[in-house]
Amino acid sequence: MTDAPYILYGLPHSLYTGPARAYLRKQGITFAERSPRAPEYRAQVMPAIGRSIIPVLVTPQGEIVQDSVDIIDHFERVGPALSAYPESPRQRFLAHLFQLFGSQGLLRTAMHYRWSYYDVQAAFLDHAFGVSGAQDDPSRGAMRKMQSYLPGLGVRPDTIPLIEQGYGDLLAALEAHLSVHPYLFGGRPSIGDYGLFGPLFAHLGRDPVPADLMKRLAPAVFRWIERLHAPDLDIPDMPEAEGWLAGDAALDTLEGLVAEMGAEMGAELGAKLAALEDHYQRLAPVDGDPVSAKPHQRTIGQAAGRYRGVPDEVGVQPYLLYMVQRTEAALGALSAEDRRWADDLLARNGLSAIGTPRQARVDRRHHIEVWARP
Missing domain, CATH: 3.40.30.10 (Glutaredoxin)
Structure with missing residues (x-):
């Protein structure tokens, strides 16, 4: 450009x-x-x-x-050289859904594998964060701060086995699809690929413990990470893949990923969105009011929900609503027939909170999240 x-x-x-x-x-x-x-x-x-x-x-x-x-x-x-938005309305909706999953739904897994296993991957993480031997090193303080987020993300002794089971299920769902296709929707990456890439590269594909699991259990997923980080499409091993998948091909193999999204975040998503709506109604903000007292404050309270069947209480981030709204905009743009397909897909997989009417809205203005009123 x-x-x-x-x-x-x-x-x-x-x-x-x-x-x-x-x-x-x-x-x-x-x-x-x-x-x-x-x-x-x-x-x-x-x-x-x-x-x-x-x-x-x-x-x-x-x-x-x-x-x-x-x-x-x-x-x-x-006008990019290679648009990340699929042309098919159904594929575009799923791309938004997977972008939401990567941005919000995999935070617990990513942070668990990074910090719960710190003792066995300390050398790698200390190097990544630029930690020196000094106890007052600011980087060491930043690492301790990151570790302190685990309880608010729902990482506890009773949830850790479920988190690790879920990571295995996620790898299996992705492996089934990426063994056949280089990217989620064919021969080019979408916003869904980029969204999932965030946690699957930075934490789960680099940190030693989860990366080892990925390489052993899901080699096609690791290869997908390599592709996304390459400056070209990097598909010599799948040369027949070209452009977006025709029509809505391969959506059936992607439903396994939607099912894993529902298992990982579906129950808590409803609880968090309800908590945000309740907070918004009680606060009655003016349009443009910051969502939190300080720009760097990301969590505004707690929501009681369930994680894979276990009672849980987790922090609520208004940024979640910002991402959900993007997915709901793609949902609202579907034709009547496609909307019925999408609503049924969400309902089958415990994600019906997406598309639920609410008044609370979050916008970003001047680089911070704010409440938006009609």
């Missing part, structure tokens, strides 16, 4: 940086990736966005775009 480089502030081990980086590479966009520890990030970017967060893209014109989803859409609006 231009010879002038874009600047992507991110880190290799960052879940949300991965999709943005992979997308930029696939589009052939010239960019330089820099750490948020860089002086210009603190001097120029943080004052503009009001918080320390990654990824952040700075365009050659000085425009700032924050969040991997918005970075991808920034380039989709100006």
Whole structure:
């Protein structure tokens, strides 16, 4: 698009940086990736966005775009070389659904495998986070902060066996599909691929314990990770794959992934969305009010629900609603026949909370999440 480089502030081990980086590479966009520890990030970017967060893209014109989803859409609006939005309405809806799953539904699994197994992968993680031997090293403090999030994500002794069972089920569902197709919807990556890539690359495909499981149990999934990180389509082993799948082919093999999404996050999704609606009704915010007291505060309360049949209480993030709304917009754009298909798919897999009427809405303005009123 231009010879002038874009600047992507991110880190290799960052879940949300991965999709943005992979997308930029696939589009052939010239960019330089820099750490948020860089002086210009603190001097120029943080004052503009009001918080320390990654990824952040700075365009050659000085425009700032924050969040991997918005970075991808920034380039989709100006005409990418390889659009990440499938042409088929059903495929496009599923792509949104899988983007939601990767962005929100796999946080528990990703954080569990990273931090519950810290003792056996400490050397790798210390290197990734740039930890020195000093006890007061800021990077060490950042790691301790990440570990402190586990209870709020529902990672506890009674849920850990279920989390690990779910990871195995997820790998099996993906393996069944990616053994036949290079990407979710054929020969090119979608927003669904990029969304799932975030946790499956940064945490589960790099950290030693889950990556070893992936390589042994799901080699096609690991190969998919390699493809997404390559600068081209990288399909010499599947040369017959070209473009999007014709019609709605292969949607049946993807239902296993939808079923795993429902098992992993379906019950809690309803509880979290209900908690957000209740909070919104009690708060009665003005349009544009920040969703939290501080820009860096991501959780605004707790929701009691169930995780794979076990009672659970987890933190509620307004950003979840931002992602659900994107999926619901794709759902609402379907024809009557396609909408019946989608509603039935969601209902069969415990995901009927998607598409449920509510008044609460979240928008992003000036780089932070805000409440949006009609």
